[in-house]
Amino acid sequence: MDHFTYKNDILHAEDVALTTIAQAVGTPVYVYSHATLTRHYRVFRDAFKALNPLICFAVKANSNQAVLATLAREGAGADVVSKGELMRALRAGIPAEKIVFSGVGKTADEMEYALKAGIKQFNVESEPELEVLSAVATRMEQTAPVSIRVNPDVDAKTHAKISTGKAENKFGISWTRVDEIYAKIAALPGLVATGVDVHIGSQLTDLAPFREAFIRVVDLVKHLRANGHDIRHIDLGGGLGIPYVAEEKAPPLPAEYGQMVIDVLGDLDCELIFEPGRLIAGNAGVLLTEVIYRKEGEGKTFYIVDAAMNDLARPAMYDAHHDFFPVKRDTDAEMDVADFVGPICESGDTFAKGRKTPRLQGGDLMIMKSCGAYGAVMSSTYNTRPLVAEVMVKGDQYAVIRPRQSLEELISLDCLPHWEIVS
Known part of the structure; x- marks a missing residue:
């Protein structure tokens, strides 16, 4: 609506x-309609009321300060992919501890800015990024909270240019290398592994790819915990679609998505993080x-x-x-x-x-x-x-x-x- x-x-x-x-x-x-923005945020939030997640609006979807400030007053966090987006989120009143930093190409300057701000976590997408973040955090005498974006090799069945969870996409680290990557985090100074991150694409109109990816995440978290990693957060990304064509079947409602998430991850004792963008705005x-x-x-x-x-x-x-x-x-x-x-x-x-x-x-x-x-x-x-x-x-x-x-x-x-x- x-x-x-x-x-x-x-x-x-x-x-x-x-x-x-x-x-x-x-x-x-x-x-833009203020009433629509707030309604969509509340509908999504209420779909997960039983889990009390952190909902981080994907700033790349709409970065206008008025939009961000409207959502900040509703309690939203932010998912950012650049220093500029982080700066916008902070200036709009979103607390740093509700901000996650995603993206494949974070620079040392961006990492330093985010560490000074005190963001919630870095969603890391490659080994070189881990090494640079370790060096920056060590120089600053800080510890960077890290979640690895895991590529689950799941076909989101969406447009090729907004699919992010298949093996050939540039995003994330291969499912098969998770053990060695988390071991590397434990060995590097200035880093602590606090979570797992997964995002398989945008404008999904079917819950089946989500369920497939999230079942893999549950198994992964249990495996990492068994290996001594203190996994406290699971970032499930965004991606739930919206109706663009009035005559076509509408995508699943947030309530349906929420129930599926509760069914799959509700017993895992982890804070859940979501990154909706299109769905809200x-x-x-x-x-x-x-x-x-x-x-x-x-x-x-x-x-x-x-x-x-x-x-x-x-x-x-x-x-x-x-x-x-x-x-x-x-x-x-x-x-x-x-x-x-x-x-x-x-x-x-x-x-x-x-x-x-x-x-x-x-x-x-x-x-x-x-x-x-x-x-x-x-x-x-x-x-x-x-x-x-x-x-x-x-x-x-x-x-x-x-x-x-x-x-x-x-x-x-x-x-x-x-x-x-x-x-």
Whole structure:
């Protein structure tokens, strides 16, 4: 459930008409619903109430300070993959002891910053990373809490570009090398093994791959404990999918996922950590855009909108589906079948093909749904298109939470070399 609904045939975010936001802020613009964010977090949290887990929002899904601060007030932690994301989480009010640091390429500088902050744990993904972390922690006279991200070689049956748990993926350490890796942690100074980490991919729509991976994790934890390792945390990552296509079968509900986790891991006496991102933020945001032209092609109709692949990369990158809805609903409108495209000079700048829609014209407003995760965070300035604005709505109020970048601001980031400067 989200809080984007029609009222008097005008699409609203909670109690604010999207026409009001478009007029005041311009388009394209990301619009987030505070009520949807908090509801999704609470539904996920309540699915695991019996286990009292630590829920660390995956900052890579949406790193806006307003989003992070909203979730921090709900009690969320953070899963970060860079120094910048860690800095954002801390500034948004997420306590360091609720932050886990993931990612395959942590630098010594990032490790030092995280150790100074006092984060909960490092999710380590390679032997060289262990060695660098040991050296940094030893130099700082600290002990770094470590969980090894174990690659369970489980096929998540999701898009190849967001699958992370198979043997050929770059993430984690092979299941077959766990004993020697944990023995290495015990031997290296400045490190202590406190947990196990597993994340098999994103946008999973079936619980079977989760169950398969988690059963392996249970056996692994028992084995490591028998070998003298004090395993206190299990980080189960994120990955539960959201409904992108209204007509298709919805992914499992958090309550179903929670019951499966309780069944498989409930007796293990470990603190559980989850890293949901898309599940919390995905359907809490839309991309509001304006139709520039309706173009009749050779046997095909195009709606050219003012949003582009630099603003929302998912369709070009993953062939991702986003539902389109007009902001002004007209139940008597003539229907059209068209492609929705952006103005960038790339054939890949296409949001939808052969989509059935009420007939539109230049100046009409539309939204793309399910854009709250991996939308604004993946945007770029390709074609010298400034980064778009972001807005959060709460009830009948709205606030710009990231102003639209101006062309002057964007171009002024360039610096001419001294030999091009004429005095």
